[in-house]
Amino acid sequence: MDIWQEYRDSMIATIQAEMRSTAAQTGVARLSPKLRRTLSEIPRHRFVPAWLRHTAYADMALSIGFGQTISQPFIVAMMTELLDLRGDERVLEIGTGCGYQTAILASLCTEPGAALDSVECIAGLAATAEHHLQTLDLMHRVRLHTGNGWEGWKVRAPYDAILVTAAAARIPEPLIAQLAPGGRMVIPVGPEGCVQQLLCVEKSDHGEIQTREVLAVVFVPLMAHP
Numbered sequence: 001m002d003i004w005q006e007y008r009d010s011m012i013a014t015i016q017a018e019m020r021s022t023a024a025q026t027g028v029a030r031l032s033p034k035l036r037r038t039l040s041e042i043p044r045h046r047f048v049p050a051w052l053r054h055t056a057y058a059d060m061a062l063s064i065g066f067g068q069t070i071s072q073p074f075i076v077a078m079m080t081e082l083l084d085l086r087g088d089e090r091v092l093e094i095g096t097g098c099g100y101q102t103a104i105l106a107s108l109c110t111e112p113g114a115a116l117d118s119v120e121c122i123a124g125l126a127a128t129a130e131h132h133l134q135t136l137d138l139m140h141r142v143r144l145h146t147g148n149g150w151e152g153w154k155v156r157a158p159y160d161a162i163l164v165t166a167a168a169a170r171i172p173e174p175l176i177a178q179l180a181p182g183g184r185m186v187i188p189v190g191p192e193g194c195v196q197q198l199l200c201v202e203k204s205d206h207g208e209i210q211t212r213e214v215l216a217v218v219f220v221p222l223m224a225h226p
Contacts, residue, residue, distance in 0.1 A: 011073050015059070015077045034087075057073070061075075070097060071219070085161060088113040089109060102133060105163070117143045118145065159183060166188070166223065167189060169192075171199070171201060179201070188217050198214040
């Protein structure tokens with residue numbers, strides 16, 4: 001018996017309630033069935049330090065070391081839903097962190113043609129994420145890279161979807177260039193230490209960029225950029 005399942009069910013109920021209350025702003029009123037199943041299956045408590053496991057399923061950001069955090073479950077779910085993944089996309093994640101968001105993306109990108117790259121600038125976190133993903137038998141679906149997230153991962157571009165898990169002062173130009181026509185990027189933008197805006201960025205088939213503000217958020221800053 002999984003003693004953590006009740007906590008995951010409670011987490012999902014909280015996410016559902018927050019989605020309903022913010023639907024007018026976000027355009028997302030509920031969890032998709034596929035993401036709901038994924039959140040129910042991924043053991044979030046394995047991705048946080050042992051002394052924080054009792055709060056792993058609370059709707060809050062938690063420290064994961066190196067001055068970084070694992071985002072609150074509602075924000076993880078919202079950003080994932082905004083990507084609107086079918087499951088066959090080429091996806092780029094900037095900011096692997098502890099690997100929790102990576103595990104969710106890997107669990108969703110399972111159709112033929114799917115590919116997932118994740119870039120982390122802190123080698124210690126990248127190693128931790130790799131361990132977690134191997135433990136859950138998800139590494140075969142992910143390519144982890146240590147590098148400058150601001151620059152994306154050009155050698156595997158273009159990407160149908162890009163998710164950025166740290167706040168940039170502006171939308172990085174390399175990520176816009178690496179977004180495929182018809183693609184979508186979700187990214188928090190704003191100054192460090194202040195309220196930022198979660199943006200949904202879409203590139204038309206002709207390369208035109210449209211940006212929509214979704215929610216006020218607070219993220220750690222995107223590191224290793226110019």
